[in-house]
Amino acid sequence: xxNAEHTxxxxxxxxxxxxxxxxxxxxxxxxxxxxxxEALVSGDHELCTSVExxxxxxxxxxxxxxxxxxTIIARRQPAAGDLRMIMTVVKTITDLERIxxxxxxxxxxxxxxxxxxxxxxxxxxxxxxxxxIATEMLRKALDSFARLDLSASGEVVRQDQLVDDEFRAIIRxxxxxxxxxxxxxxxxxxxxxxxxxxxxxxxxxKNISEYVIYMVKGKDVRHVSVEEIExxxxx
Numbered sequence: 001x002x003n004a005e006h007t008x009x010x011x012x013x014x015x016x017x018x019x020x021x022x023x024x025x026x027x028x029x030x031x032x033x034x035x036x037x038e039a040l041v042s043g044d045h046e047l048c049t050s051v052e053x054x055x056x057x058x059x060x061x062x063x064x065x066x067x068x069x070x071t072i073i074a075r076r077q078p079a080a081g082d083l084r085m086i087m088t089v090v091k092t093i094t095d096l097e098r099i100x101x102x103x104x105x106x107x108x109x110x111x112x113x114x115x116x117x118x119x120x121x122x123x124x125x126x127x128x129x130x131x132x133i134a135t136e137m138l139r140k141a142l143d144s145f146a147r148l149d150l151s152a153s154g155e156v157v158r159q160d161q162l163v164d165d166e167f168r169a170i171i172r173x174x175x176x177x178x179x180x181x182x183x184x185x186x187x188x189x190x191x192x193x194x195x196x197x198x199x200x201x202x203x204x205x206k207n208i209s210e211y212v213i214y215m216v217k218g219k220d221v222r223h224v225s226v227e228e229i230e231x232x233x234x235x
Contacts, residue, residue, distance in 0.1 A: 011076055015085060018068060019146070022089055022096075025061040026142040029096045030135065032058065032103035033201060037131045039107055040194065041124050043114035051107035058100035062093045081215075088215040092145065095204040099138065102197040102204075109190045109197075126173065127194060130166040133159060134198045137205035144212045150233045153209035157229050163202035170195045 032051055039047035069090050072078065078086060137156045144152035174188040213221050213232060221229045 011078075011082070014072060014076075015082065018065070018072070018086070018089055021061070021065055021068075022092055023142060023146055025058065025065065025093060025096050026138070026145075028054075028061070029058055029100045029103070030138055030142070032100055033106075033131070033135050033138070036103045036106040036110065037128065037135075040110035040113065041128065043110075045111060045114070048107040048111045052104050055100055055104040058097055062097040065093045066090065081218075084215045084218060088145075088211045091211050092208050095207045099201050099204045102201050105197045106194050109194045113187060113190050113194075126166065126170050127191065127198070130163060130170065130195065130198050133163050133166065134201040134205065137163070137202055138208075141205045141208040141212070144209055148212065148216050150213060150216055153212045154230055154233045156209035157206055157226055160202050160206040161226070163199055167195055167199040 032054060035047055036051045038044070039051060069086050072086060073083075076082075137159050140152045140156045140159075143149060144156065171192065174192055177184045178188050207222075210221050210229070213219065213229065217232060219232055221232055
C-alpha cells in the first residue's frame with residue numbers, strides 16, 4: 001500500500017467517524033424531544049428537570065464536533081465532495097443544538113403549565129400530533145444524512161408545511177380560548193411557546209435535509225420553493 005493510499009483510507013475513516021458522531025448527537029436530540037413532550041403530557045416535574053439538565057450534553061457534542069471539523073479542514077485540506085460533507089456536518093450540528101434548546105424550552109414551559117394552581121389544564125392532542133410530525137421529520141432528516149437519501153430529504157421538506165399548518169391551527173384555537181375566557185391567557189401563551197418551539201424544530205429538521213441535498217448535489221437549495229427542491233432532487 002502506498003503512502004497516499006494509506007492517507008486516503010485514514011481520511012475516509014475520519015469522515016465516517018465524524019458522520020457516526022453526528023448521528024449519535026441526533027439520536028440524543030431526538031430523545032430530548034420525546035421526553036420533553038412526554039413530560040408535558042404526563043406532568044412529570046422530574047422529567048422536565050432531566051430534559052433541561054441534559055441540554056449540556058447536546059451543547060458539548062456540538063462543540064466537540066465543531067472542533068473536529070476545524071482540525072480535519074486544517075490537516076487534510078479537503079476539496080469538492082469531502083469539503084461539502086464537512087460543511088454539512090458543521091451546519092447540521094448547529095441545527096441539532098438549536099433543536100436541543102427547543103426541547104429544553106418545551107420542558108420549562110411544561111413545568112409552568114402543569115402547576116397545580118392553574119385554572120386551565122389544556123388538552124394536548126394537537127400539540128402531541130404536531131410534535132409527532134416534527135419528531136418524524138428529524139428522524140427522516142437524520143436518516144437522509146446517514147444514507148444520502150434525497151427522497152427522504154424531499155419528504156422532510158414537504159412535511160414542514162404540515163407542521164406550519166398545525167401551528168396556525170393551534171394559534172386559532174388559543175385565540176378563541178383567550179377571547180372566551182381571559183383567565184386562560186397565561187396558560188394559552190405558554191402553550192403557544194411550546195407550539196412555536198415545535199414549529200422551530202420542524203424548521204431545523206428541514207434545514208438538515210436541505211444540507212444533505214447540498215452535500216450530494218452540490219446545489220444550495222435554501223430559500224427556494226418546495227417545487228424547486230423536488231426538481232433538483234429528480235435531476
